[in-house]
Amino acid sequence: MTEQGPFNLADTAAYSAWREAKLAAHPTAVGELVVEVADIAALTAAEHGALLDRIRRCNMAVYVEPTRRARDDKAALRAAGGRFGLTSLDCNALADDDGVTPLAVHREGTRARYIPYSEKPIAWHTDGYYNPPERTVRALLLHCANPAAEGGENRVMDVEMLYMALRDEDPGHIAALMRPDAMTIPPNEEEGLLRPATVGPIFTVAATGRLHMRYTARGRNVVWSDDPAVQAAATAIRRLLDESPYGFRHRLQPGQGLLSNNVLHTREPFRDDPACPRLLYRARYHDRMSGT
Numbered sequence: 094m095t096e097q098g099p100f101n102l103a104d105t106a107a108y109s110a111w112r113e114a115k116l117a118a119h120p121t122a123v124g125e126l127v128v129e130v131a132d133i134a135a136l137t138a139a140e141h142g143a144l145l146d147r148i149r150r151c152n153m154a155v156y157v158e159p160t161r162r163a164r165d166d167k168a169a170l171r172a173a174g175g176r177f178g179l180t181s182l183d184c185n186a187l188a189d190d191d192g193v194t195p196l197a198v199h200r201e202g203t204r205a206r207y208i209p210y211s212e213k214p215i216a217w218h219t220d221g222y223y224n225p226p227e228r229t230v231r232a233l234l235l236h237c238a239n240p241a242a243e244g245g246e247n248r249v250m251d252v253e254m255l256y257m258a259l260r261d262e263d264p265g266h267i268a269a270l271m272r273p274d275a276m277t278i279p280p281n282e283e284e285g286l287l288r289p290a291t292v293g294p295i296f297t298v299a300a301t302g303r304l305h306m307r308y309t310a311r312g313r314n315v316v317w318s319d320d321p322a323v324q325a326a327a328t329a330i331r332r333l334l335d336e337s338p339y340g341f342r343h344r345l346q347p348g349q350g351l352l353s354n355n356v357l358h359t360r361e362p363f364r365d366d367p368a369c370p371r372l373l374y375r376a377r378y379h380d381r382m383s384g385t
């Protein structure tokens with residue numbers, strides 16, 4: 094942990110100052126996250142500045158492109174990431190070779206067994222919670238090419254606002270969630286997707302002083318430390334995620350996308366129309382968005 098700064102439990106002065114500024118700046122409605130842009134592949138300085146302003150305030154922004162164009166959406170999303178200094182794409186076993194993953198319903202094959210490729214809801218999480226530390230996902234971009242016939246919206250919440258709610262309730266929650274054995278994801282031994290177990294904290298503070306959260310609310314294939322303080326903190330997280338006024342809900346429309354420092358998010362259940370299937374593109378990066 095860094096010696097000083099708002100995310101050090103001993104530095105209560107820095108925490109208080111950060112808390113006050115954060116609350117004053119944080120959006121109170123999802124509409125405040127939205128920035129209209131002509132083309133994410135060629136953001137103007139003003140568009141970039143408006144997006145950066147949102148990301149600095151709440152670690153995320155939603156862009157809206159009013160005009161659809163024939164183009165390669167994957168390349169456009171990578172170009173948008175590049176404007177925010179994102180270069181280190183996380184390539185998972187199911188991603189296409191270029192590291193940008195198309196998310197659509199798969200009714201057969203390997204992907205069909207995974208919830209992201211189904212119509213099922215996905216509980217609160219940050220991306221890459223099963224990754225080893227050297228592959229920490231610090232930024233997450235989503236681009237919607239086509240929404241579901243019904244449903245499929247995301248709930249989103251800034252990790253720092255959850256940290257604040259937990260620390261205000263009991264600083265002991267933070268200490269527990271920084272334990273190196275707080276949460277274990279057992280190995281995945283399926284052929285082609287071999288992944289060792291990962292054991293680690295929920296909250297970490299980088300050398301840069303920035304906060305990262307590794308989290309999933311799912312109950313299966315997750316082992317929480319049996320330490321009573323960790324158990325209490327895990328229960329508090331679930332409650333606060335549902336209660337917090339700082340969680341937003343948004344359904345991405347065609348030409349819309351989320352730029353984020355890997356905020357907490359869900360995906361609500363949806364109904365897919367095979368004649369007009371839901372298609373989102375997802376890019377995960379090991380970098381944090383520059384200037385944020």
Ligand SMILES: [Fe+2]
Pocket residue numbers: 218219220358
């Ligand atoms: Fe996700």
